[in-house]
Amino acid sequence: EIVMTQFPASLSVSPGDRATLSCRASLSVSSNLAWYQQKRGQAPRLLLYGASTRASGIPARFSGSGSGTEFTLTISSLQSEDSAVYYCQQYVDWPRTFGQGTRVEIK
Amino acid sequence: EEQLVESGGGLVQPGGSLRLSCAGSGLTVNTNYMSWVRQAPGKGLEWVAVMYSSGGTYYADSVKGRFTVSRDDSKNTLYLQMNSLRAEDSGVYYCARERWMNNWFDPWGQGTLVTVSS
Numbered sequence: 001e002i003v004m005t006q007f008p009a010s011l012s013v014s015p016g017d018r019a020t021l022s023c024r025a026s027l028s029v030s031s032n033l034a035w036y037q038q039k040r041g042q043a044p045r046l047l048l049y050g051a052s053t054r055a056s057g058i059p060a061r062f063s064g065s066g067s068g069t070e071f072t073l074t075i076s077s078l079q080s081e082d083s084a085v086y087y088c089q090q091y092v093d094w095p096r097t098f099g100q101g102t103r104v105e106i107k
Numbered sequence: 108e109e110q111l112v113e114s115g116g117g118l119v120q121p122g123g124s125l126r127l128s129c130a131g132s133g134l135t136v137n138t139n140y141m142s143w144v145r146q147a148p149g150k151g152l153e154w155v156a157v158m159y160s161s162g163g164t165y166y167a168d169s170v171k172g173r174f175t176v177s178r179d180d181s182k183n184t185l186y187l188q189m190n191s192l193r194a195e196d197s198g199v200y201y202c203a204r205e206r207w208m209n210n211w212f213d214p215w216g217q218g219t220l221v222t223v224s225s
Binding site: 034044089096 | 142154201209210
């Protein structure tokens with residue numbers, strides 16, 4: 001099983017500032033990585049796939065990079081509505097596995 | 108619009124059974140890979156099981172032998188039969204779609220809550 005590790009576990013960012021979230025895979029997943037956003041009380045929502053492609057309707061302030069085992073999600077100018085938990089997930093192999101999540105809070 | 112709607116959650120005693128449903132609209136369940144993903148209270152996401160478009164299935168070790176995925180093509184609905192339930196099976200259960208060659212989860216249903224407690 002591919003283990004996905006996210007860091008930091010949480011971060012607090014001021015509105016308008018940049019947030020950088022990291023995800024590491026225990027084996028190479030190439031670019032078979034997705035990021036999801038989950039707001040409190042809601043289902044997860046797809047943000048990015050292929051490590052860097054924004055899903056439909058996702059604002060341009062969300063960007064992704066990386067391949068192999070190291071990935072980054074960047075929120076370039078944090079808005080209040082970006083307060084959420086963010087998960088990375090690999091889809092190169094079964095079982096599908098998620099990171100434990102990074103909680104983003106607005107200062 | 109593609110949507111998934113789960114139902115069937117509730118309170119069940121340890122050792123009991125429950126069947127969850129996931130109804131698709133705007134998409135065809137049997138032409139996609141359909142997964143169940145769960146989330147224990149205050150915890151992260153855990154993939155549980157998948158039914159492939161071929162009808163084959165694959166399960167997480169934590170539920171193998173206790174949970175069964177099936178579907179009813181006439182109802183465009185996916186099911187998760189959960190037997191021998193344990194307290195650690197409690198949480199919100201989501202269904203989610205993967206497309207062939209586009210293997211990320213999208214869309215997700217709204218989830219249904221399962222509570223295993225005496």
